[in-house]
Amino acid sequence: MKFFRLKRFLTISTLLFCVLTSQTFANVTHFTNANGYTLRTNTEDKYALIRFSEMLIKNDKVVSIGNGLNAPEGAKVIDVKQRTLLPGIIDAHGHLLGLGENLTQANLREASSEMDAVKLVKDFIGSVSIGDGWIIGRGWNQENWHNKQFPSKDSLDKAFPNQAVWLTRVDGHAAWANSKALKIAGITELTVSPEGGDIIHGKDGKPTGILIDNAMALVEHFIPKLDNKQLHLQLNTAFDHLLSLGITSMHDAGVSEQVRDFYVEQSTDTALRVRIYAMLAATDPALDKMLSEGYISDKQDFLSIRSVKAYGDGALGSRGAALLAPYKDAPENSGLLVTKQAQLPGLFEQVISQDFQLNFHAIGDRANRLALIHFGEAFKQYPNNPMRHRIEHAQVIALDDIPKFKSLNVIPSMQPTHATSDKNMAEDRLGKQRLKGAYAWRTLLDQGSRIAFGSDFPVEKANPFHGLHAAVTRQDANNDPKGGWIPEESVSITEAFASFTIDAAYAAFQEDILGTLDTNKKADFIIVDRDIFSVPAAEIRETRVLQTWVNGKLAYSFEE
Template sequence: MTIRSLIYSALLILSPQVLANPTAITNVKGYHIIPDGGLQQFDTLVFEQGKVLANGNAELLKRYPNATVVDGQGQTLLPGLTDAHGHLLGLGENLMQVDLRGLPSEKAAVAKVKSYQASNPSLNWIVGRGWNQVLWPGKAFPTASQLDEFIPDKPVWLERVDGHAAWVNSKALQLAGIGKDTLDPPGGQIIRDDKGNPTGVLIDNAMWLVAEHLPKSDAAMMQASLKAAIEHLLSLGITSMHDAGVDQKTYDFYQQQAKDGQLQVRIYGMLSAADPKLKEMLEAGPFQDTEDMLWVRSVKAFADGALGSRGAAMLEAYSDDTHNHGLLLTSEEDLPALFELVLGKGFQLNVHAIGDRGNRLVLDNFAQAYDKVGGQSFRNRIEHAQVVSLEDIPRFKDLNIIASMQPVHATSDMNMAEDRIGKERLKGAYAWQTFLKQGTVLAAGSDFPVELANAFHGLHAAVTRQDHEGKPPGGWIPAERLSVEQALRAFTLDAAYAAHQEKVLGNLESGKWADFILIDRNIFEVPNTEIWQTQVLQTWIAGQQQFQRAE
């Protein structure tokens, strides 16, 4: 045994308190939101055994003379960011698949798929995500034939950027038995040519016709996806995320990972309402591990589809497709029983609703369920709440519904939203400031991997409503912009509130977990147009550094 190891062993035996000495990070520009006082600044943060002891000025160091002092070198310090709506394993899988995000044409997408297939010849399926026909010349949906030219003998599955449509080749259609006579499933649509033949694009519930044939995730794949996703989120300063739709397999996997101490990002899991074992999972009751790395006490359900694929359920037909009112992914007849089941078991219910009809149905069902089984105090949420009738917006406040919204959706959708729904319906669309002014809690996220997981892109979108090139000048529907303080609150304290976690997360008050980040610029001082360029230098969770950006 070396002299160093002997000394270390002696310290462990004789002086365990040495290891419990607090740590103080000083010389920082610290910011967090406190519930009744708004934005608070500090230059020193003291924590011990994973929890915050105090924050304030450098005088704090006199109160903790035994603290290990870390010089923050004038960097900006924020609470760890929370993404209130994402898909963790989906992100990990996406990081290992062909990424078609932002490509300017169908031809470019096909070329990237071809290159990916050539680099991965052993794969039985070619799987990817991110295409968006709105960015392409003509804005038309792609077809199977374009993939068939280069990949005729392996099935191809490519999800649209919003996850509400799939582009497949003929081999995949063949494997699923989809032909001219195949009926559209409820809540889904098989896009067809003028002769009735499937073109290769499947909308919403029609996706399952092929998805059920995809290779099933095994334990090794889930582990790899989790590792890739966590590493990515830590590099972006995201210390907590709300996982929107956890099936039983993932539910069991997360619990085991938490028990084994393998989670490095906090997960607030929403059980999938579509899982056949939903009742069984509800009967098991809420789950919360002792380190607050995993909470499960909510359910994620779907009302409708997405705007980009014209699957969002609208009260009136789409402006650019006058015979189409969108899709309900859960039938109107099935909604009441679902609401009563979830709320009756004491779980928070978080429902995906994008179109104005989808949002109205969800609000109606919350009102009816409250009368029958209660649950109004559960902080129930509408996920996305993108297009809401002006007369329905006040009902969010009346029914105590949290608006769980993703700022980057507005800047991604602004190039097509008016085409889809016209100028009049935009008055209730992406209405962040309108919700806040009436007292509705706004929880912010990204919906990764639909969008990039970078929360600073979300903060930028929230305060500018512009793309990264500063377009449009002044911002898209600028009256709905947020202040930097409002946006930070939505990504920290109010995101924690939306998960019933505001007493342990969301800011850096005494007694809460010491989850924080150091970043390369002061988002309260730089021009708002530069916020998206922010780089995370360090990420700390429970007082332990989990990420350090390379020099």
């Protein structure tokens, strides 16, 4: 009887073992026949490419990479067919719901003139139901127009006399409104421009409809807030787009309390499909409350909130970037500080004293200098929180200030396609001398700074292969100019890829779980149609993503 019971126990145990083992193997996937790449640090503290042909993942983690791996019997096998397999791309600076909004509203990026932009808005509202609501759009850029002049409310008034129209410039630092929108906001020729903003007036003294930086808030206050249904639409539209481009994680540069709470709700419901490292907006009235509530993260690492996005100046294209000397093409103008200089010490103290990361928007050399000065002062006051703070854009830097990024361990968070988009305008704005410290990726890397690359979507297109191409070639979509624009500041494809993966992860305190395909890191990876490390640099831009995997699951597949 005892033997029978023992035998029965062994039989049940064996069956249970077989079931559990089968389940375990069922959660293992063996990727074979891959042209795989990841990054590892070599002895010189630089990154080296590691090649592999096979990868094992289990559930949401990488088990191992290599050649001739011993996969467990019963593991699912996927033949990559010699296509290139890479770590998922991390965009270190974007605007997630702004992208979703841009994809669901009038898109003016391709407008070739003021009247062409008006036509694009007409075409858009002809295809959707607007009713009596606001007409919203984004993407116009007068620098791409023949006359390079700001547009006027007059053209919008003729086309839309009875509806409020609000069209944001491509960089998000200026907007174009019609008379109906200005009337709703109470803006007249007597309205005084707020500090850090500018209401552009015509020769007749009346507002032209163009509002710069902080002046935009005068109208935005009257635009109806989004409800959760609209937020869901924008979120999922943005997710679909990013996954199709191989972006598995993004840093959301400036979210309100409403959006923060929406993200938390989505993470609780496991509805997030791209990882979000969200920065709280320093302009939100609830900032103190949000800081006091501490860090936020979820169990699957889809949401992390431990940083604040602060705003130093405007943008170069709208002449809002704060400069140490006047604009070459506007000698009466040195740009704008959208946060008062007197408020900066308190802002830096408010964030850094709470052990949050501070990510400071600075495009002009004056804004960058002020950021570095106040980081240095804050680190003396709060020596326990001196690491991994960031300057977002770090676009135009005085040469004497560049070494301070390294000495203060401040991360330059930069966007390669800004250089290739701005190249036709930047010298007009700055002159040749100030260009020596502009878009200075090579100089920053050579001094030992770690750069986090992104796109600033929807200001630029989100496609990271456009960014990789721009970083390596310093050329635009047409591979102009020949030899590259300020080519001495270009970087290698390995360096650029590191900035879009492991260094972007480092900039979010996530290098232990993201950025490379190492054991126990998250199984976030992509399969693409070409070897970006061996094709001619001009072809990098045309790379197509075939599959995107997030958390060990197929999240996007290209259907030919």
